[in-house]
Amino acid sequence: MITVALVGTGNISRFHIEAYCAFPERCKIVALCDISEKCMEVKERYNLTEAEVFYSHTAMLSAMNGRIDLVDICTPPFCHAHIAIDCLNAGCNVVVEKPMAASLEECDAMLDAEKQSGKMLACIAQNRFRDQFAALKKAVDSGLIGRVLHVQVDSLWWRGLSYYDLWWRGTWKSEGGGCTLNHAVHHIDMLIWMLGMPEKVTAVLANTAHNNAEVEDISVAILQYPQGTLAQITSSVVHHGEEQQIIFQGEKARVSVPWKVHASVAAPNGFPKQEHDESLERKLNEFVNVAPMPYTVHKGELENILTALEQKIPPFITGADGRNTLELISAIYKSGASSATVKLPLGKDDPFYTVKGIMAAVPHFYEKSASLADFSGEITTGRNL
Ligand SMILES: NC(=O)c1ccc[n+]([C@@H]2O[C@H](COP(=O)([O-])OP(=O)(O)OC[C@H]3O[C@@H](n4cnc5c(N)ncnc54)[C@H](O)[C@@H]3O)[C@@H](O)[C@H]2O)c1
Incomplete structure (x- = not known):
């Protein structure tokens, strides 16, 4: 039986608690920690009678000494790193919500603590546990679409003005960034999973509609890969309808989520024929016509983490994956802030390696004008697929 402690019992913790509660024979929530009374509310709402309640993670670690196998961190991004490091040093395995941390320096300190402690560090990127994205990965890996020429990543979300009124959102210091870090993180994780890291990034950052936030509400980035592939990422919280998609264009076919395949065939003059390569389209569609995953999104990823702990194997999504995602996001911020193309990897001497360096270099679009302690609501x- 794996014993689990949750640190941060706000909005997203519900998805985590419901996932653990789905596996009562494999895990048990033994501690809940928050700096507010929310941990007590959560304990009551989910009837977690055996969970002890704490108001600081350090108090929790000393009181629960040796009785926690896994700490699940669902706090705002600025405190992911120090909580994760304290928990690893106390001998607990850790899973941390996205984004892994607010800087590469923090990610490296977390990875060092993982290595020193011999414990596991996993990072949430739950969208890899969706049938269509798993099918897209298989389709790209199969090579059937040929060389990848272009990838279009539309990480399109919509958030009203009040979204940034929550106390930790909308500042570089506590949110760590805007929609590129906190929303597009999901699609950027999947792009790297499917295509790897680019060589160069050129980006523009803007805040077009949220005059109560320091951070960007839209960014557009162009990525160049060593093999010549171009990718473009639009990260946004100003897109009505949130029509998120990832489209791979290969030499032989297009494949995307939401799922769509198309394999053009050239006429002698190079224009597309009416008919497609139906045989290739059929083969590509086979990737999506398989049995659905038994557990998806947060439940899928947390089940994988339970399996990793039970079998003493690495989790599917590791701290190193979380770091890669943050490195690409840091490069987008660097390019946007400097109006220049940025080469990867970013070294330890790069200003964008540290929170201090990022904060000094990025544009502060607007002053944060409100700070609410809490929001109710769903x-x-x-995007549902
Ligand atoms: N994976 C996803 O799809 C997804 C979606 C939303 C949010 N998130 C991530 O989850 C994290 C939390 O977001 P949220 O929307 O739940 O925020 P939230 O504000 O609703 O909840 C965060 C909770 O952490 C608590 N907290 C803050 N500092 C703490 C500390 N030092 N120790 C203990 N508790 C502390 C707050 O009191 C609050 O209850 C963020 O990193 C966010 O990016 C992930």
């Missing part, structure tokens, strides 16, 4: 976590 949250959503992306």
